[in-house]
Amino acid sequence: MTSMTLEAGTPRRSSGRRALLRGLPLGPAVILLAVFLGGPILYCIYAAFTDMALTGSSGIDFVGVENFAKAFTSPEFGRAVLYTLFFTVVSAIIGQNVLGMILALLMRSGSAPVRATVSAIVVGAWVLPEVVAGYLWLTFLGPDGSLNAILASIGVPTQNWLYTTPILAVAIANIWRGTAFSMLVYSAALSDVPTEIVEAAKVDGAGTWRTLFSITLPMIRRSIATNLMLITLQTLSVFGLIWAMTKGGPSSKSTTLPIFAYEQAFSFSQLGYGTAIALILLLIGGIFSLFYLRILRLEENTS
Amino acid sequence: MLAAAAVAGLAAVAVTACGGGSSSGDTNTLTVTYRQFGKSEVQKNYLTGVKAEFEAANPGLTVDLQPIVAGEAEYPTKLQLQMRSPRTAPDLIYEDTFQINSDIDAGYLRPLDDKIAGWADWQNFNATAKKGGTSLEGKVYGIPDGTDTRGIWFNKQIFAKAGLPADWAPKNWDDILTAARAVKAAVPDVQPLNVYAGKGVGEAASMQGFEMLLYGTNDTLYDESTRKWIIGSKGFKDALTFLDTIYKEGLAASPQQVLDPTWTSKVGQQLIPEGKLAIAVDGSFTALNWQPTGAVPWPEWSTVMSPTAMPTQTGQGAGRISLSGGWTWAIPQNSDNQDKAWELITMLSDKQHQLKWAIENVQIPVRNDVAADPTYLEANPTNAFFAGLVKDTKYRPAYSKYPRVSSEIQVATEKVITGAASVDQAAAEYDEAVRSITDGEVAEAPGS
Numbered sequence: 001m002t003s004m005t006l007e008a009g010t011p012r013r014s015s016g017r018r019a020l021l022r023g024l025p026l027g028p029a030v031i032l033l034a035v036f037l038g039g040p041i042l043y044c045i046y047a048a049f050t051d052m053a054l055t056g057s058s059g060i061d062f063v064g065v066e067n068f069a070k071a072f073t074s075p076e077f078g079r080a081v082l083y084t085l086f087f088t089v090v091s092a093i094i095g096q097n098v099l100g101m102i103l104a105l106l107m108r109s110g111s112a113p114v115r116a117t118v119s120a121i122v123v124g125a126w127v128l129p130e131v132v133a134g135y136l137w138l139t140f141l142g143p144d145g146s147l148n149a150i151l152a153s154i155g156v157p158t159q160n161w162l163y164t165t166p167i168l169a170v171a172i173a174n175i176w177r178g179t180a181f182s183m184l185v186y187s188a189a190l191s192d193v194p195t196e197i198v199e200a201a202k203v204d205g206a207g208t209w210r211t212l213f214s215i216t217l218p219m220i221r222r223s224i225a226t227n228l229m230l231i232t233l234q235t236l237s238v239f240g241l242i243w244a245m246t247k248g249g250p251s252s253k254s255t256t257l258p259i260f261a262y263e264q265a266f267s268f269s270q271l272g273y274g275t276a277i278a279l280i281l282l283l284i285g286g287i288f289s290l291f292y293l294r295i296l297r298l299e300e301n302t303s
Numbered sequence: 304m305l306a307a308a309a310v311a312g313l314a315a316v317a318v319t320a321c322g323g324g325s326s327s328g329d330t331n332t333l334t335v336t337y338r339q340f341g342k343s344e345v346q347k348n349y350l351t352g353v354k355a356e357f358e359a360a361n362p363g364l365t366v367d368l369q370p371i372v373a374g375e376a377e378y379p380t381k382l383q384l385q386m387r388s389p390r391t392a393p394d395l396i397y398e399d400t401f402q403i404n405s406d407i408d409a410g411y412l413r414p415l416d417d418k419i420a421g422w423a424d425w426q427n428f429n430a431t432a433k434k435g436g437t438s439l440e441g442k443v444y445g446i447p448d449g450t451d452t453r454g455i456w457f458n459k460q461i462f463a464k465a466g467l468p469a470d471w472a473p474k475n476w477d478d479i480l481t482a483a484r485a486v487k488a489a490v491p492d493v494q495p496l497n498v499y500a501g502k503g504v505g506e507a508a509s510m511q512g513f514e515m516l517l518y519g520t521n522d523t524l525y526d527e528s529t530r531k532w533i534i535g536s537k538g539f540k541d542a543l544t545f546l547d548t549i550y551k552e553g554l555a556a557s558p559q560q561v562l563d564p565t566w567t568s569k570v571g572q573q574l575i576p577e578g579k580l581a582i583a584v585d586g587s588f589t590a591l592n593w594q595p596t597g598a599v600p601w602p603e604w605s606t607v608m609s610p611t612a613m614p615t616q617t618g619q620g621a622g623r624i625s626l627s628g629g630w631t632w633a634i635p636q637n638s639d640n641q642d643k644a645w646e647l648i649t650m651l652s653d654k655q656h657q658l659k660w661a662i663e664n665v666q667i668p669v670r671n672d673v674a675a676d677p678t679y680l681e682a683n684p685t686n687a688f689f690a691g692l693v694k695d696t697k698y699r700p701a702y703s704k705y706p707r708v709s710s711e712i713q714v715a716t717e718k719v720i721t722g723a724a725s726v727d728q729a730a731a732e733y734d735e736a737v738r739s740i741t742d743g744e745v746a747e748a749p750g751s
Contacts, residue, residue, distance in 0.1 A: 054383045055402070056703040058410035143559065163559040249502060250562050251714075251723050266380045268707050269405075 048276035054269035067276035076252065077277070080260040084236065084284070087171050087256050092235035095175035097228060100182025104190055105212070107183075119183070126180030134244025137173040138162065141245075162246050166254035170242045174235060181234075182227055189223035190216065222296060229292040236285050257281045332365045333357075333643050336385065337397035338378040339370035343598055345591065345664055346370075346397075353656065357647055364643065369393065374564065376505045379406075379706075386411040392637030395644040400435035400629050401506065403445050405703040407438045413634045414442045418645045424652060431698070432669035436631040439702065445631025446648050448657070449666040451587045452625040452692035453511055455479075455611045458493075461581040465489035472611050475618045476519075476545055479582065483554040486581040495554045496582045497570055500546050500716035503562040509709040510626055510699065511585055513716050516542035518697050519615035519624040522748055524708065525700035532700075532708060532741050534734035536748030541616060543719050543726045550720040558720045568592075572599045575608065584613060587689035591665040594683075605684045612692060625692040626699065629669070667693060704741050711736040 051063045071077045103122065107115050125133065140146050141161040148158035161169050193216055201215045217224070239258040242248065248255035248263065255263070257277060265274025335354075337346055347370060354366040371381050379402045385391045386406070398406065406412055419425050428447065436445030459469045465486045473479050483495035499512035517524065522538030525531070549555045560566065571592045574580040576599050583589070587610075593601035612623035632651060634644045650656060654672055661668040662682040667690050668674045680687050699705060715733040718724035724732065738745050 053409070054380065055405040055409040055411070055706075057408055160559045163562075247503075247564065250558070251717055251721055267376060268710060269380075269383075 044275045044278060047272055048279045050272045051270075052272040052275075054266065054271055056269060063272070067273045068280070070273065071277055071280060076255075077260065079252065080255050080257050081284075083167055083254065084256040084281075086167060087174070087238070088232060088235045090168075091171040091174040092178065092231040093228065095171065096178040096182045096231050096235075097224075099175060099179045100227075101186050101224075103179065103183045104186035107187060108190060119180075122180045122183055125177050128177070130177070130238075130240035131244045133173065133177045134241045137169070137176070137241075138245050141169050141173075163250055166246045166250065170245050170254050173241055173245060174238060177241065178231060178234065182231060185223055185227045185230075186220070189220040193219050225292050225296045229289055232288045232292070233285050236281060236288070257284070330640050330643075331363060332367050333395065333640050333647060334367045334369055334393040335395045335397075335647070336369045336371060336382060336393035339372045340374075343591070345596055348596070349660055349663055353647075353651060357650055360650075361643065361646075366647070374505070383409070383411065386635045386637060389637040389639070392635045392639075394634070394638040394640040395647055396633055396635060397448075398445050398631050398633040400445070400447070400631060401699060401701045401705065401709075403436060403631060403633065404438060404701055405706060406633075407442075407444050408703045411635055411637075412444045413636050413638070413641060414444055415446065415634065415645070416443055419443055422649065424649065424654075427654070427670045427672050429669060429671050429674075431627075431693075432629065435629050435698070435701075436633070445633040446652055447629055447631050447669040448651060449661060449664060450627050450629035450669055450693070451666055452627055452689045452696050453515055453584070453586045454613050454625060454689065454692060456575065456583045456585055456589060456608050457482075457611060458575070458578060458581050458607055459609050460578065460607055461486060461490055461493055465581070469609065471609075473614045474622065475614050476516075476616050478614065480548065480554070483549065483582060484552075487552075487554060490581070493578070494556050494574065494580045496549055496584075497555060497574070497580055498546060498549060498584045499561070499567070500550070500713075500720045501558070501562045502710070502713045502717050503564045504567050505564075505713065506709060507567050508713045508716055510628065513542055513546070513712050514626055514697075514699065515584055515613050515624065516545055516616075518626060519613065519620075521616075521619065523697075523700075525702075526746055527700070529746060531744050531746040532704070532737050533748050534737055534745045535730075538616075538748075539733070540726050540730050543715065543729060546716055547719050547726055555720075558717075558722075561720065562717065568598070576601045576604070578607070587667065587685070587692075588665060590683065590685055594665060596663065610685050610688050612695075621695045623692075623695050625696040627667075627693070627696040628699065704744075707740045708737055711740070 048067055049062060049064060050060050051057070051066075052060045103118065107118060110118065128136070138145075142148075143158075143160040143163075145161075147161065151158050197219070198211060198215060201211045206214065237258055238256070239262065242254055242256060242259055243262075246254045248259040258281065261274045261277040261281065263274075264270050264277060335350065337350065339347060347368070350368055354368060357366055358364060371378055373381060379399065382396060382398075383406065385393060386396070398412075403412070432447040432450055433443070435447050435450070437443050455473070457471055462469060462471060462482075465482075466489065467482055467485060471482065473482065479496070486493065486495040498516070499508045501508055514524070517538055520536075520538030520541050522533060522536035524533060526533055550558060550561075555561065560569075563569070570580065570583060570585065571589045575583060575589070576593060590604065590608075592598045593604040595602075613625060615622060615624050632648045634641050634648075638644055651660075652670075654670060657668055657670050657673045658676055658679060660666075661673055661679055665683055665686075667686075668676075668679060673679055674690060680690075699709075711733050714736070715729040718729040718732070719726055734745075
């Protein structure tokens with residue numbers, strides 16, 4: 001510190017102090033983040049390498065990578081990873097993303113009242129708290145639910161959808177709930193596409209599909225990548241919706257990683273193991289993000 | 304330098320800001336935590352009365368009753384999280400005997416031996432009940448406040464329609480199956496039999512369901528002499544086979560209904576009072592639902608429903624079997640008002656309060672003088688029957704590994720009733736899971 005100030009001389013030193021003073025207002029935010037965000041994450045990383053338990057043993061011992069080894073050799077964990085990937089791909093990457101895009105495209109050509117009605121309904125689903133949405137779908141898909149009532153009235157045999165197709169049921173509920181986000185992002189992105197370019201394409205003889213795939217989508221590709229990243233991360237960590245609908249059952253057939261981590265930590269009292277699974281979930285999210293960021297960067301380099 | 308000081312100052316503010324708001328810090332408040340199960344307010348009403356009495360006897364002291372409204376599985380989790388920190392630990396807790404050993408090992412509870420030494424009332428508690436709150440090392444951590452037994456409830460009106468006797472007393476498992484099949488044939492719109500299974504209903508599937516079967520075979524879960532968990536037993540597979548039979552034959556409800564987490568209250572509060580269920584393997588406490596103060600008051604219950612003992616597999620041993628659990632009052636290590644908490648325990652445990660509680664909560668007293676009290680025996684027509692089962696009752700091996708072993712039992716029953724695995728497969732997977740949970744502290748059942 002002293003040697004640096006000596007070398008730097010007066011001007012550098014005063015500018016350094018100014019930078020510090022300018023940064024001062026950020027202080028409270030940084031401290032709050034460190035205490036309430038950084039703290040728990042560090043604690044979580046620490047706990048993942050211990051045999052910390054909610055009950056049954058009093059000491060906390062460092063066990064190295066045992067929790068991770070246990071996860072990677074456990075068939076239940078493997079199944080939970082597969083369900084998580086299925087849930088994320090079907091409900092976020094395919095469902096919310098494609099449906100959001102279709103809605104955004106259709107809304108462009110819709111009349112004002114149609115636009116207002118559709119967006120009110122779609123955004124309404126998004127505004128609902130997760131657990132409320134979960135219960136709505138529980139009553140819709142359950143054995144005495146509305147869907148079965150409708151099916152029965154037209155003579156189709158009924159079934160308990162939460163029991164026969166649990167992971168698909170929660171995935172559909174998540175599409176219903178999350179589509180609004182993609183729709184809003186894409187609506188905003190589409191309104192930024194200059195009309196001259198679209199018109200120029202039409203003059204050059206491009207049809208609707210050609211314009212969409214060669215002009216519109218490439219122009220909003222960065223929004224697509226950003227949106228994909230956000231909804232993937234949101235969907236990976238969905239807990240309340242699934243818990244309210246199926247609690248991960250029956251026979252763990254809708255147990256995604258967040259549910260699995262919760263069960264291990266709080267139902268089976270293995271806090272260390274549960275946090276290790278949470279860390280793995282964090283890693284999976286990180287891998288998805290890196291993948292999307294990489295696409296974004298490649299795009300930038302080629303354009 | 305200035306900035307560093309500012310940072311330190313702010314950090315201190317942040318830390319004190321989130322450290323405030325502690326409610327249990329003062330010794331003028333006694334926090335009591337217990338479990339409130341759904342709509343049932345029997346314990347709330349009872350404790351509110353005790354609170355008034357205790358506060359009158361201790362001027363200046365406030366008893367803060369803090370129910371945790373939670374299901375079977377969530378209550379211990381929430382309680383354990385509270386007990387971990389001195390800032391949130393209650394002063395007195397209502398602790399299930401099924402969790403107590405686990406929490407003793409975790410160091411959450413305070414041994415009470417020094418308090419008991421000078422407490423004359425302790426000799427009135429019966430010996431088996433005392434064991435429920437005692438650790439493996441022999442220290443007392445919980446004062447029992449009631450126990451229960453399990454048997455069979457059957458509907459006499461449905462039985463009459465099916466041509467079955469009103470004084471039905473099955474001698475073995477086959478008698479149960481025969482009766483259930485008779486009901487299925489004669490009264491098609493009722494569910495013939497209910498035996499809990501699957502993860503949805505939690506411990507009820509293990510204790511009211513599977514263990515009522517297993518303990519009626521020649522095998523058990525745990526070998527007390529070698530302190531090892533038993534795997535690969537024939538009894539385990541026989542019990543699963545019984546479940547497989549009743550669910551496959553449609554003698555029980557569909558697996559989808561049974562896996563519903565609210566199934567236990569549906570059985571006690573809807574199916575039985577509505578006359579939709581003929582035979583229910585369930586607890587003595589089921590009748591609590593039908594009392595005037597219960598969830599679904601049902602004045603005619605004692606003329607419609609009759610209890611009978613659960614038979615052993617082939618009538619072996621005493622010919623009948625029951626399982627018992629129960630709750631205790633315990634003081635957390637982190638409690639900051641342990642002396643007053645103990646005083647409240649002694650008030651809750653005296654004869655007059657125990658008698659009132661046993662009657663109101665329809666349970667079996669743990670004090671010998673209460674059990675013999677005519678007021679108790681006359682209070683409810685089935686009290687004498689269920690208290691009589693205590694003679695042949697078994698306790699779960701409620702050691703610290705038990706909750707996780709119990710979860711594996713639930714998983715095994717769920718696999719069988721949903722058809723996800725055969726009996727042999729489910730039993731083999733259970734054996735593997737128990738081996739891993741107990742770090743190999745298992746013993747192969749003899750003769751298998």
